[in-house]
Amino acid sequence: MGSRYLARKFGQALVTIFAIVLLNFVLFRMMPGSPERVLLRNPYLTAGKVEQVRKAWGLDAPLLPITIAVDPPGVSLNVPNQLTSYIGATFSGDLGYSFKFRGAPVTDVIGQRFWPTILLIGFAEIIAITVGLAIGSYAGWKRGSLSDRVGSGISLVLYSMPYFVIGMPLILIFAAGLGWFPTSGMLTVGATYSSFLDQLFDFGRHLVLPLATVSLGLIGGYSIIMRSSIIETRAEDYVTTARAKGLTDGQVLSRHAFPNAMLPMVTLIAINLGYVVAGAITAEVVFNWPGLGTLTVDALSARDYPVLQGVFLLLSVTVVLANLVADLVYAFLDPRVRS
């Protein structure tokens, strides 16, 4: 693989990440909120207390590393300021402190919620990719048939449903109605388990409905794109050749059409990973799954900007890296890209 190609891609990713950090800084300063606002409903609040809190959070320092003094006139550089301290802190892994959790480090708050999301999204991706590709490739291969119409129809409907629209009926039927599964959470709180298997089953019971929700939500998109990818591949010369060689329809699909149609899918899946986390926010909210999605919505309703910023940074960087991986994988699979 060309090292110049590699270097360029890495360089671009780095620039993008830096730009995201800058955007984060700018947005943060534009936010109407500040930590002292949570104190405002105290009947005994004083103006002095507000000032004290602002100082404690470093919000009284100048924004940029340059100050222009009027009296006496002059410009001083590299004064203590919010921009450089923010960038320095961010790149050293310090994302600041949560407003809502009264000063808990954002990295800790996010860290607690990272794995539940990864588990939920990871499993959902596996299921959705498997099922979506199966439906899509079969529908595309049998284009125009009844199974294509049914498969594509279902895919399109699923594709049109926000996650919570899928999740709410599931709760209504399987949790509230039939009582098969718990309505919320990831583990039964306060439960003590006799064995690891017990705990795993408890986890499994809680996982079923949110997992079904996210998987169903993802299947539509994968299936639709796989279908059109197969249809395009189907028209290619080598497929016709393979057919002419006397291979059965199934063999042509599994040996020739499917692998080639997968090429664009690989990048799509890689890129999608980052968006899926953000997209599944409402699924987590509906089931109170203790992941990044509920954290985002909680932080939004408490206007906990440092946590929102942290989640945004994490997700954006994930997408950038996923893009980078997709580029590299694509280049690896398809040598034409590199030139």
Next chain:
Amino acid sequence: MTAAPVDPPVHSLSAERWRLRAQNLRGFVRRFASRTDGVIGFVILATFGIVAIAPELLVGPLQTATTATGHSLEAPSGVHLFGTDELGRDILNLTIHGARISMSIGLLATAITIVFGAVIGIVAGFTGGRTDSALMRVTDFFLVLPTFVLAIILAPVILDIVGTGAEIFGIRATLVVIIVVIGITSWATTARIIRSQTLSIRERMFVDRARVIGAGPGHIMRRHVFPNVVNLIVAQAVITFALAVFTETTLSFIGLGDPFAPSWGQILNAAQSSGAPGLEAWWYIAPPAICVVLVVLAFTLVGNALDDILNPKMRGRR
């Protein structure tokens, strides 16, 4: 097709253009009519469009807490076909009025997205050089950002900018915020697509000719490039509309909506927070949810059909 291009006289050019356009339109309608999925989508959209224009004719004015006609969470009956919400408001009434609010937000957000995306796409594609690469850097940057989280972060910033006044141009401020947020976070795809089409148009003969006879870049973009990307813009607008309704619903659901303007997402939010799922009040959830899915589905169907008919080569999405 004749080989040598001959410039027709100016006066007949305009007539010829109109004739061609009419012919194109007839051809387009014929091809669209042959697409069952597109037609189904169109019929659904037309229905919702009519409902959105005149909800009062169907169900009377929007019910409020004071004008509610039922009791709390009544199941569907002859009086309330879709039951009532926790304030005793008729769900049918709310859902029908929700159509207007959801569709208006979708329409305005789409307008912002498309205008923004098309202008940037055409300018970047046509101008080329530094402007192009600068604009495309920004576009790519927006493509990478997880739009939904960005929308969540932007909402309070924009609310701060538009102020806390209740209305702006007759639209409630909270809705303006949602519209602007959707616009800001979704123009990039359109810009990308329009730019690549513009790039190929720029190389065509008639643009060169216009340039030779001394037309300025603004004129060329308006008179020559724009008419040739308008197909693409229409198809893109339809798909964006679906996305906008989808995003509005989701943003309202997580609490960025306006309780005084019940869009479908807002009704679903109210259903969730009033405990409708646990109280098994399915009638509170099903109508707005089905409407959202139908509208998004219909826009997607129409969008796909248009995409296939108008730009056979421009498939693939990103």
Next chain:
Amino acid sequence: MNRSTFRARAARILMTAGLAFAALGPATAPVAAAEPVVLRVGTTQDLDSLNPYATLLVVGYEAFQLTYNLLVDFGPDLEPVAGFADSWERAADGQSWTFHIREGMKWSDGEPATSADACFSWQFAIDSIAENGSGYLGAGYIDPGVEEAGVTKVECPDANTMIATTDDASLRILQTYMPIIPKHIWGAETYATIGEAVFDAPLIGTGPYTAVEWQTGQFLRLQRNPNYWGTQGYADEVDIIIYKTADSMAQALKAGEVDYVRGVNADQLNALKSDPNIQTVAGSANGWTQLAFNTYGTGTGKTIKGGGPSTPALLDAAFRDALGYAVDKQTLVDRVLGGYGDLGDTIVPPVQTQWHVTPDKPRTFDIELAKQKLDAAGYKLDGSGNRLDKENNPITLRMYMPDSDDNYPKAAQFIADWYGQLGIKVTTQVLDSGTLGELVLPPEAGDGYTADYDIELWGWSWNVDPSGELQIFKCDAIGSSSDSQYCNPAFDKLYDDQLAAPTIEARKAIIAQMQNLIYDEAVYDVLYYDSNLDAYRTDRFAGWQNQPTANGTPMFTYGVLGYTRLTNAALVPTAAPATEAPGGATPAPSAAPGDSGAGSGDSTPLVLGGLVVVVVVVGYYLWRRRQGAGGTMKDEGEE
């Protein structure tokens, strides 16, 4: 053929998997004798901090008062009962109180708990007040109580005595919400740093249960303090579970996943009533929901450039009084609260039975009368039916409310409609609490604040002592806690008088006068006193004690009483009162899940194990599918 068998097989696998998970509910889990008894308490409030000085939420207070004792705790009717101190007496000259700390008391880690800890904790507030005035300790909620109690000095002459110097004639010192934290843990902190200190679980306390594990946004676990000095409740462990919605919380109560829930809505409460094992309770809240009118300039004549009330009519008590006749409070209680609440009148909630009075000149709901009063006060209608102020401008009132309560926009719809009938247009807008909190601040709070609103629809909740709700109408509250911008020197004088009142009767009389003053001036229109709608299961725990007995709830009240009175429901038929319930000795009821064993704390092995299992299962499935599917495809080949 093959395909259909494959489908059938897949469907069977899914079904079994689903049923297997479904079947393994808590109800069928095996029961072991040594299992701890866990009380699960649900709330929708998301715990913000375990630091007692930093938390702003009721759930945070619940967490810290279980872990840390107050010097004096609260009994069933909020009367003072033994807390960190065993007994107390006021000196004959009235200038000091002596608190006797019980002998031999221990912290949960076994260290002796003495008066040194009490003096250490109270000193935070005394230092803070001496340095800045009150409101600077942590979030500023704790030290004002000490200031109002007039405490200027605490001394601890020996290990079992704390003497507090105060000239305050009231009993407020016994109601002071000051947690006693262990000096041997926090000794290095000062009043300025303790508010920022990180209180990581497990915490060391003298309360009946101490916090051992907190997962933000999910739950807080508290375990029985083996060294607790008082009556032990039946539960060995208290888990406070945070639910995202009241809906999932109510579902969990029905399913037996939780024993007590705080804050369901009226429909949910009614639905829960039908369950024979569930008891519901509507406790009167010590707070209200109000319309706060922006009266900026009242008594001072000041105006705000680019802000303040949009019409001078709001400064006119006669105008505000007339508006009061247009609000049908019965309808609000019935329709917004589902009937669970009391009609609003004065600024001291009726739950404070000792202090609350009904107004001398009550307003009734009468739109016509409201119109007449507006006409009489000089606010005429114009040709198109709009009410004009005295400068002949049509009156449009901007009403803002926070997004923290779904009932606010509901109430707002009614208010807008009723005011509309008077010819007064109301524009409504929901804002997040922080934005609204800043929006109502006037220039007194700092540059850039303009109090640019007309009506704020919001609520307050209060302490046992009524001075908090009186405080927010003082002139010097403008720029901080005042959301009416009301200033009246006569009221301020009454405020000082009631603090200094020599007897409870004298104080009552003054506070009655203050309530009537605010009511007559119609600074606030208190819409209703909301109820706390709670529910609990009676099949596992008995002995639920409302506090106050008449109109309170068992939990999320004052002190730890509700938790220590809980008994085993299985023993109830003998009607044994709650005296003692040894933990561990009694077999647990079958509703509790699992056995004793690995704790639920660390999820890392779970995560890793889960990943491994899924990878294996999926890999096997894919492998099988590849084998099976290949065959299927082959068989299907038609061409």
